[in-house]
Amino acid sequence: xxxxxxxxxxxxxxxxxxxxxxxxxxxxxxxxxxxxxxxxxxxxxxxxxxxxxxxxxxxxxxxxxxxxxxxxxxxxxxxxxxxxxxxxxxxxxxxxxxxxxxxxxxxxxxxxxxxxxxxxxxxxxxxxxxxxxxxxxxxxxxxxxxxxxxxxxxxxxxxxxxxxxxxxxxxxxxxxxxxxxxxxxxxxxxxxxxxxxxxxxxxxxxxxxxxxxxxxxxxxxxxxxxxxxxxxxxxxxxxxxxxxxxxxxxxxxx
Amino acid sequence: xxxxxxxxxxxxxxxxxxxxxxxxxxxxxxxxxxxxxxxxxxxxxxxxxxxxxxxxxxxxxxxxxxxxxxxxxxxxxxxxxxxxxxxxxxxxxxxxxxxxxxxxxxxxxxxxxxxxxxxxxxxxxxxxxxxxxxxxxxxxxxxxxxxxxxxxxxxxxxxxxxxxxxxxxxxxxxxxxxxxxxxxxxxxxxxxxxxxxxxxxxxxxxxxxxxxxxxxxxxxxxxxxxxxxxxxxxxxxxxxxxxxxxxxxxxxxxxxxxxxxxxxxxxxxxxxxxxxxxxxxxxxxxxxxxxxxxxxxxxxxxxxxxxxxxxxxxxxxxxxxxxxxxxxxxxxxxxxxxxxxxxxxxxxxxxxxxxxxxxxxxx
Numbered sequence: 261x262x263x264x265x266x267x268x269x270x271x272x273x274x275x276x277x278x279x280x281x282x283x284x285x286x287x288x289x290x291x292x293x294x295x296x297x298x299x300x301x302x303x304x305x306x307x308x309x310x311x312x313x314x315x316x317x318x319x320x321x322x323x324x325x326x327x328x329x330x331x332x333x334x335x336x337x338x339x340x341x342x343x344x345x346x347x348x349x350x351x352x353x354x355x356x357x358x359x360x361x362x363x364x365x366x367x368x369x370x371x372x373x374x375x376x377x378x379x380x381x382x383x384x385x386x387x388x389x390x391x392x393x394x395x396x397x398x399x400x401x402x403x404x405x406x407x408x409x410x411x412x413x414x415x416x417x418x419x420x421x422x423x424x425x426x427x428x429x430x431x432x433x434x435x436x437x438x439x440x441x442x443x444x445x446x447x448x449x450x451x452x453x454x455x456x457x458x459x460x461x462x463x464x465x466x467x468x469x470x471x472x473x474x475x476x477x478x479x480x481x482x483x484x485x486x487x488x489x490x491x492x493x494x495x496x497x498x499x500x501x502x503x504x505x506x507x508x509x510x511x512x513x514x
Numbered sequence: 515x516x517x518x519x520x521x522x523x524x525x526x527x528x529x530x531x532x533x534x535x536x537x538x539x540x541x542x543x544x545x546x547x548x549x550x551x552x553x554x555x556x557x558x559x560x561x562x563x564x565x566x567x568x569x570x571x572x573x574x575x576x577x578x579x580x581x582x583x584x585x586x587x588x589x590x591x592x593x594x595x596x597x598x599x600x601x602x603x604x605x606x607x608x609x610x611x612x613x614x615x616x617x618x619x620x621x622x623x624x625x626x627x628x629x630x631x632x633x634x635x636x637x638x639x640x641x642x643x644x645x646x647x648x649x650x651x652x653x654x655x656x657x658x659x660x661x662x663x664x665x666x667x668x669x670x671x672x673x674x675x676x677x678x679x680x681x682x683x684x685x686x687x688x689x690x691x692x693x694x695x696x697x698x699x700x701x702x703x704x705x706x707x708x709x710x711x712x713x714x715x716x717x718x719x720x721x722x723x724x725x726x727x728x729x730x731x732x733x734x735x736x737x738x739x740x741x742x743x744x745x746x747x748x749x750x751x752x753x754x755x756x757x758x759x760x761x762x763x764x765x766x767x768x769x770x771x772x773x774x775x776x777x778x779x780x781x782x783x784x785x786x787x788x789x790x791x792x793x794x795x796x797x798x799x800x801x802x803x804x805x806x807x808x809x810x811x812x813x814x815x816x817x818x819x820x821x822x823x824x825x826x827x828x829x830x831x832x833x834x835x836x837x838x839x840x841x842x843x844x845x846x847x848x849x850x851x852x853x854x855x856x857x858x859x860x861x862x863x864x865x866x867x868x869x870x871x872x873x874x875x876x877x
Contacts, residue, residue, distance in 0.1 A: 355843050381605070388601060393604040401842045419536065451594065
């Protein structure tokens with residue numbers, strides 16, 4: 261089994277005349293929990309869309325599980341899609357389906373299991389995402405923001421992917437729900453052996469559950485490593501970014 | 515490695531091997547309710563939560579049954595099985611909620627219909643108050659928005675109105691002419707065309723076109739704004755969504771509909787004139803002379819009078835349905851459909867009322 265799950269080489273992206281990525285390289289190994297950070301407009305979400313096959317970069321190579329995303333045939337791409345799950349920023353639940361069917365949709369489409377079993381597996385995923393059993397029959401519009409994120413996480417986990425992409429998983433959640441969500445992601449990553457790649461702005465997430473942080477700046481990877489290692493880097497944006505946390509935590513001598 | 519599982523009756527063990535994922539379900543042996551006391555996972559090469567759940571569900575069909583003994587599992591696989599086992603009670607098959615009977619469906623429908631009509635009345639009330647308040651303050655009228663709406667509703671609809679009414683005029687004149695010729699009453703075709711196009715066909719067809727084209731667009735647009743909270747933002751800025759969004763659209767429809775009906779009148783008469791010339795040998799000169807003789811101003815005015823009434827109903831229904839969208843995408847579609855259906859029903863009913871009322875009033 262290859263050790264490298266995601267490999268990005270020399271990616272260039274131009275959107276609407278703006279150069280977003282200028283020769284971006286990064287690698288993610290199996291079992292890592294990675295956070296991608298960077299200022300607004302540095303192309304974090306764009307990169308995520310390129311990795312999962314929604315947006316084509318101008319040039320460069322993106323490999324998932326050793327298979328180039330943008331050279332894969334539709335059948336190969338579908339096989340790849342089964343191996344990763346995506347949590348979109350606002351959950352992107354299907355508003356016409358109830359929660360259970362939302363989570364069961366990937367199972368309906370990608371497996372030959374009877375629908376009854378798919379729904380039971382969907383409820384297992386809801387349980388893993390720490391949701392009470394009575395949400396299964398509700399509509400997404402009846403849920404709170406935090407619950408919708410959990411349902412979206414359950415849907416991302418439906419096919420037991422090896423790799424999980426999360427776009428700002430804790431944005432829009434209150435700090436308590438956000439920390440609970442962090443803990444849940446780490447727990448699932450450890451117990452299911454998941455590789456997690458998340459885009460975030462949340463400093464608390466970085467400090468609590470992340471193995472390695474990758475910083476995007478000026479269309480390239482500025483640095484990659486633990487939070488402590490990144491603090492050594494001399495970059496104005498990064499310094500200001502970590503200072504935001506230091507100020508608020510300084511009375512406790514953090 | 516493909517998944518395998520077999521049942522060993524002597525030790526009452528379910529022995530699984532290979533990659534156990536969702537697809538492995540077909541590899542489960544038929545156990546016919548025999549008890550499983552041991553789950554043997556020594557031969558497993560991969561196990562995910564879907565596979566673990568399938569094995570557990572086979573080993574103990576009821577989540578309340580005692581957990582089978584786990585034998586030979588690798589530590590990582592054992593952890594997955596134990597994690598899944600904690601959540602098994604939630605996955606028990608739930609009975610589908612009972613189907614609603616005809617009676618409760620009828621009742622629910624009647625209540626929903628009553629609520630809908632009450633909501634429409636409430637909307638009309640708010641709109642009236644808001645409009646009256648605006649009359650005294652011309653400075654707050656949204657001229658630019660009004661002009662943009664008139665352009666969309668009127669100019670954009672001209673080609674389709676002309677095309678449809680011209681063809682309807684052709685068809686109507688052709689069929690009427692075919693009958694009239696048998697009695698040598700060719701010239702009376704002109705009377706028939708004028709009466710039908712001006713009084714009935716043009717107002718009703720234009721109203722149906724506008725309901726399908728503009729009514730649906732208004733509902734979808736306001737509905738999408740509701741979903742993205744734009745309407746809440748307008749209200750929070752101290753502006754009235756009715757004054758900013760609804761009243762300009764309503765006025766634009768009031769202005770555009772009579773104009774469209776008039777254009778439809780002209781197109782329909784041109785269509786009839788073409789057929790009269792080709793089929794009945796009534797030259798355009800004769801047609802126009804006859805028209806000057808028999809056309810009463812009131813025939814034209816009756817048609818033009820219907821237009822703003824239809825316009826008010828289309829605008830009311832479309833705006834109200836747009837603002838009644840709840841915050842999910844399905845409701846945008848449902849309300850848009852509903853706008854078109856309600857508008858068509860309203861147009862047909864109003865037209866029937868007009869027909870009877872005008873006859874009774876000798877108009």
